[in-house]
Amino acid sequence: MTSFLLIISFLLHIIAFAAIYQLLKQVRQPNQPNQISSEEINSLLDNYLEELKEENDRLINQLTTHRDRKSKEVSEASATQDSKRAGEIQQAHSEYEPEVHEDDQVEASLQARILHLYSKGLSITEIARQLNCGKTEAELIIKMAGKHA
Secondary structure, eight states: OHHHHHHHHHHHHHHHHHHHHHHHHHHHSOOOTTSOOHHHHHHHHHHHHHHHHHHHHHHHHHHHHHHHHHHHHHHHHHHHHHHHHHHHHHHHHHHOOOOOOTTOOOOOOHHHHHHHHHHTTOOHHHHHHHHTOOHHHHHHHHHHHHHHO
16 A cells, blocks of 8 residues: 555656656747747837827717717706796796685594593593593593693
8 A cells, every 4th residue: 555655656756847847948948939028018008008098088078078068058958948937937926816715614633622621620421421422532532641741
């Protein structure tokens, strides 16, 4: 078993040394014509960046001119709409006449009437009879109002 492991270890060492030797050979060889130098890469990137800057400047100019045109159109349209709305509002105000009803009445709620009669000193039975409601209902409303007050 140990001899098997030693053989595998030996083979792995040979493979590792062969890979290291191949890498060393590639590093020592001079630049091949297919490879691009770092100066060429830098110049290509600089040119690309310049083209991007020019394109961005053109886009910004187009957007500002377009925005200026749109803002002029919007301001002109809003001015005409404002004048139309002002005329419509004046016409609506002149045509509006409020309706006055003389027979409007305010009616107190059952709870308010029960509490009012209880504050006058009437008993729960008298309140229930006078307002035509149940005694327990009147008593419950008075107790709830006593907790909140």
